[in-house]
Amino acid sequence: MNTTRRRGNNDAPAPPSAARISILLLAAAVLAGWLMMWVMSPTTTFSSSWAPRLASHTNSTYFGKQGFRIMIYVFPVLFVSVVACIYLHLLKSTDSAGTQTRRYEFCRRMATWRRPLLVRGPLGIVTGIELAFFFMFLVLLVWFYSNFISHDFSKINVKPAENKLWQAELDRAALRLGQVGSLCCAFLFFPVARGSSLLPLIGLTSEASIKYHVWLGNIAMVFFTAHGVCYIVFWASTGQIHEMVEWAGTKVANVPGELALLSGLAMWVTTLPRIRRQMFELFFYTHHLYIVFLVFYALHVGVTVFCSILPGVFLFMVDRYLRFLQSRARVRLVSARLLATEAVELNFSKSPCLAHNPMSTIFINVPSISRLQWHPFTVTSSSSLEPDRLSVVIKRAGSWTKKLYETLSSLPPSQAGHLDISVEGPYSPATSAGFLGYDSLAMIGGGGGITPFISIIREIVYRSSTTAEAVTPRLSLLLIAVFKTSADLAMLDLIIPASGGFSDISRLELRIEAFVTREIIVSTGDVTRNVPVKEVWFKPSPSHVPIAPVLGRNSWLWLAAVVSSSFVIFLLLVGTVQRLYIYPIDGNTNRVYPWAARTMLNLMLLCISVAVPTTAAAFLCKSRSAEMEEQIKDVATPVMSPTTWLDKLDSGDAEVRSSPQPSLEQVTTVHFGRRPDLRRMLLEIDGTNVGVMASGPPGLLEDVAAICSLLLVNQYSLILYNAFGDGLRSEMNHTFHSNP
Structure with missing residues (x-):
């Protein structure tokens, strides 16, 4: 589907596609060279020819043997990371109809490779x-x-x-x-x-x-x-069993290796499915032993060998510290909608410079419930339709969500005071609207799994209302929602934003098929009527700020600057310390600088090199966006909330008819006492270019994957291109694209 993109005053001009292609080729070449070093490292050619030649150019008084591994293992990956940041910035600036079409055509060519081959098994x-x-x-x-x-x-x-x-x-x-x-x-x-x-x-x-x-x-x-x-x-x-308690000073130390192994085993055991599901907090807290593992692993092998795994650790440290800086702020919670099904929609104030794509994920922490627990949720709002709001839906699924619902339900409906919340993210897919490249789109969600599709529907509503019909062809949408009880039908009300945004979806070819599996029939006399959706509004607090990107509007360029400057600072610090402090000791034939001290010194320099430029970049971006944040006005007047679906039910397989959103109720059909025949419904979809997306419990995902795999026999091609959190647990949800 061809779309148009309105360019603002701050948008960069569209660079030629040759620039992006050149960047991709450069990144691919460097990454291939890095992989080649790993492939060749166990060969005689590498050890007898390549390594001595490269070491002769890097083994200096500034880096020693460490310089060789920095050059062949660390630098290539960080270089690709910086180049990738530039590429993603250009891609974001030129996310036009042409780029979307070319990207989709590439996905079609890769359809055979990206179809699911294994559905049920240990690998998922x-x-x-x-x-x-x-x-x-x-x-x-x-x-x-x-x-x-x-x-x-x-x-x-x-x-x-x-x-x-x-x-x-x-x-x-x-x-x-x-x-x-x-x-x-x-x-x-x-x-x-x-x-x-x-x-x-x-x-x-x-x-x-x-x-x-x-x-x-x-x-x-x-x-x-x-x-x-x-x-x-x-x-x-x-x-030589005494070697188990030996800590050598100038070679591989055994005790740190044993401690690293024990910490790794503790993390490994708690990842077993039964332990992770039944004692998730034990798994979560034990997994923080990765810090102990990395420190003792470095002490075990020495800083030179540690450089082999440094690229991944370095990028993770930058990312983790950026998340730490963002999570220190308390974000502004505007309102909350509480449904009868004990689901909650939280509406946050958002900085205008924060633009997120549909199906984004955000991590939330509520200190009053738990200071340590962070939970991922799918963003349901559209950055285009709601430029100053960000919404998430949280369905009760455990002790943390239960406490959150009880906390919000105990508050008065208007001006409820403050609720301290911290966030990390949102984290968005690289493509802004890949789902627009289809004639028909089927979205299959189980329970809270429909939340990713809410953002898609809102995004399509915005594009259909702001883009000319001649430029944007109609996209046929089918939402298949599977619920356990009729009370869960209230989740469909969340398609309409709490802030209004839109009330007419007649421009969409939308059809909603809702299935209630645990109730055979529900009539208007069988359900509790007049159960309103409770809406809680919060007072603005001076200490609370809108959700904003930690690195500002041009986050990819800032990330490139942070990664490159951190690496340069690390090299300068390591070279200075090596030349002025370590080399004079190692240069003396009677003395050798201890491995443990050198390793800890390098780890400390690594932390400093990451923390200083990252903090400076985040502070500078925050200062520049302060003026924009002051322009965000607090919402003082509540808007009407949609009524609950419990007031709309009729008997049997009936179409819902009484709702403040006529266009939404007219496209919705509720079925009781059965599950959807997904294979039949998918085969009935019209169009030469059909996308299928699934989100929900693992069983539903496996069923959809199995069905789509069988459809391949009937000339269906399938692409598994993405996954995102379901907003309830850390389960993975998969997205399928089918092209008949």
Whole structure:
């Protein structure tokens, strides 16, 4: 679908597409070179030719052996990260009809690879391209380990008659198992950097990438555990069990490695599905042991080897510190809508410079409930339709959401005072409106899973009301909402914003099919009538601020400046300390600077290099946006809330007829006592270009994935291109695109 984009006075002119293509090619070339270094590192060519030649140019009095690894492992990734920031800034400035069309055509060509091949299994829903990369990564691990082992075993000079050959081989095998685990750690932190530019560069979001972090973590812990067990067996068999309590000063230290392994095992055990689901807080708090793991891992291997995994750690530290700075502020909560189904819609004040895409995710913390718990929720508002508001829907699903609902329901409906809330995000998909490239769009949501589609509907309403009909063809929308009880139908009221925004959706070809699975029939006499939606309004507080991007409007450019300046400062600090303090000691043949002290010193310099420029950039951006924030006016007059769907039900499979939003009720049909026949409904959709999106419980996602996989037999092509939080738990929801 072709769309137009209105350019404001502050929007940059559209750069030529050749610039973006050049940036992508440059980033791909550098990233391929970085991967090639990992592939070649276990070979004789690398160890005997490449490494000595590169080390001769980097082994100076300023960086020592550390400079070699910084050049081949750290610099390429950070360079790609900065280049990706520039690319995303240009993409944001030129998100026009042409770019959307080209992006969609590329997705169509990749449809076969991005269809789900595995639906139910330990890996979850896995697409063809994910499975291909997963097996390629396993091949890399096998290549990495086998080449090291064959090279090491060929150098063992122990005579077989001495019965020590197996011990020597065990020693080398254990060492290389640890190096394979380090290779996994080199990729481990990329998926959990929510604001990183690397994931959007390849069309991923942090929510969609969590499963890659899980895969890498499991593989890494398998190798690290085998590494530790093999060394314990080796020490016991050679009478060197005392090595377990040795902390060497100038070589690999065993005690820190054991502490790192124990902290890793604690995190690993608590990620088991039963423990994570039944004792989520234990899993959440235990996972913060990653700090202990990283510190003791660095002390175990030394700062030189630690540089191999530094890129992911560096970008994660930048992202984590930016999140920390944003979370220090208390945001302005304007109002809350409480539904009879115990779902809550929170409406926040938003800075005009914050533009988020549909299906964005925001993390919320309510200190009065828990100072440590942060929960992800899908943003339901449209940045275009509601420029000064940001809304999320929270459905009761646990103790935290229960306490939040009870807190809000106990407040008076008007001028309820203040409620301290902190946020992180929102985190948006790289593409602003990829769903506009379809003739028909089917959205399947279970319970609170319909929340991502609310933002899509609002965005399409805005575009249909502000864009000429001749330029924007109609998009046929089908919303299939599956609820347990009739009370949950109140979730559909949230399609209309609390601030008004729109009341006429007649320009949309929207059809809503709602299914109530646990009630056979509901008539007007069977439900509680006149149950209003309670709306709570909060007094403005001088200490509360609108939600704003921590790095301002041009956040990608600022992130590029933060990453590059942090890396430069780190190099300057490390070079200065090495030249003036460490090298004079190492240069003396009778003395060697302790590994532990040097490692801790480098970690401290790393923290300083990240904190100083990041704080300065955030403070500067906040100062520049202060004038804009002062222009935001507090809402003083409440608007009418839509009535609850409990007043609209008729018997049987009836169409809802009595609502303040006639155009919404006329397109809604409620079915009782059955589940939707998804396969039939999808096949009945008209159009040559159909998109299918699913959000909700894992069982629903698996059913949709299985159906869409079967539709491939009937000339349906399918793309799994995104995932986002369902607003209730940290479960993953998947989006499917189908092109018949």
